[in-house]
Amino acid sequence: MSTRTARFTLDPAFTIGEVNPRLFGSFVEHLGRCVYTGIFEPDHPTADEQGLRQDVLDLVRELGVTAIRYPGGNFVSGYRWEDSVGPAGDRPRRLDLAWRSTETNRFGLSEYIAFLKKIGPQAEPMMAINLGTRGVAEALQLQEYANHPAGTALSEQRVAHGDKEPFGIKVWCLGNEMDGPWQTGHKTAEEYGRIAAETARAMRQIDADVELVACGSSSQAMPTFAAWEATVLQETYDLVDYISLHAYYQPLDGDLDSFIASAVDMESFIENVVATADHVGARLKSKKKINLSFDEWNVWYTADWEEHTKNADPADWPEAPRLLEDNYSVMDAVVFGSLLIALLRHADRVTVACLAQLVNVIAPIMTEPGGPAWRQTTFFPFAQASKYGRGQVLDVRVDSPTHETKQYGEAELLHATAVRGEDGSVTVFAVNRSRTESLPLQVGLNGLDLTSIVEHSALADADPDARNTLADPERVAPHQVQGTALQDGTLTAVLEPLSWNVIRLA
Ligand code: AHR
Secondary structure: OOOOOEEEEEOOOOEEEEOOHHHHEEEOOOOOOOOEOOOEOOOOOOEOOOOEEHHHHHHHHHHOOOEEEEOOOHHHHHOOHHHHOOOHHHOOOEEEOOOOEEEOOOOOHHHHHHHHHHHOOOOEEEEEEOOOOOOHHHHHHHHHHHHOOOOOHHHHHHHHOOOOOOOOOOEEEEOOOOOOOOOOOOOOHHHHHHHHHHHHHHHHHHOOOOEEEEOOOOOOOOOOOOHHHHHHHHHHOOOOOEEEEEEEEOOOOOOHHHHHOHHHHHHHHHHHHHHHHHHHHHHOOOOOOOEEEEEEEEEOOHHHHHHHHHHOOOOOOOEOOOOOOOOOEHHHHHHHHHHHHHHHHOOOOEEEEEEEOOEOOOOOEEEOOOOOEEEOOOHHHHHHHHHHOOOEEEOOOOEOOEEEEOOOEEEEOEEEEEEEOOOOOEEEEEEEOOOOOOEEEEEEEOOOOOOOEEEEEEEOOOOOOOEOOOOOOOOOOOEEOOOOEEEOOEEEEEEOOOEEEEEEEO
């Protein structure tokens, strides 16, 4: 065990900001088996009258997701919303260029809203519109169909389709990853800024209170990063509420220590986007602040996908193929937990975040067609953060031992945040990035009336490669840690090597 101790002090006078429930959003894309045989499988033994798998719904509720972004992702850039409404048997089959699949449209807009309602009141729609192959007119048609109460051709069409109540979609994404050359209808920042502004202006003519997300960069590594945000926001600043960020992490060239420190990149990405957005605001002499929608984030082993595309038969357009079905290890879950910590540490500006994705596709929940559903390792950090990470984020400045990483130089071994609930309880979320050494932790509790430790739960394993699988779905789960103490205003604990920790104080 290391003798080097990591330390920080919590004080209720020093806060970052209130956690927006939308920080625990997720993402359902028409991709692989996320929808078909994921959330929707009419023949499944647990399917309800709408074809929704109830075993999956139970896990989605347990996961604690809030806003659910839909229907893509890259898929949205070829999406024709009108194909996805009306009698299911009449809906057309279409080529999905983004994922080289056949889209049956058996699951569409109405089914998405039904899915959200079944999850419960915490679930909220977050609809992306197609600005790749389509534009202002189609965005307005979709908005009218979805949200206008009645009395117009499109709203009456929705009523005739069986949805009397409008869907009340408040948050809209203006396209997806329009900076990426892989995107159908990829645009320059000037072209995208223009169409995003035109669309936003028109959508606000229907409803001034919609909340709009402009596309930022697909990752901080994009060659156009920052210039893209500056140009897009220059065009759209007064018309949108959020700029989006997307980031996926994986080990590169076997460099595990850099992978484990991925949140260093995520935090710098957030801080650079805040700086860019505020720079545009200053230039425009605006009092308004643009918030951040981190609407795609996760660990994703993209090399597997690249391999798949190399070997795919170009004549084959399968329905709901097995794509991006990453099976996550304990190590992946610790990195994932650290990404959650990064989001919480910036809760003042990151007010929407969507874990990409929800089921089967780089997802915390896996299913087998006709078979069971189970929790991946990443399920646990998300569920715990969503359950206990509500309230005020306290300003945590760690004094931690460091180690050298190839990508990020000296990286702190401790990555941590703390959230104070309305009842005064505090939850510390902490990751030990060392693969080999335990990390002693000391937390000073200034002005906090905390007298007991409710629990110290950890996700760690002697085998960091351990995973949950169809054959062994409960191999990995968090365990309780003994020996954590609270005395004379100081919390002491030992964080196991490569561990995600949740310490709840009351
Ligand atoms: O989440 C998978 C894909 O990753 C999304 O469709 C796209 O937006 C991103 O590149």
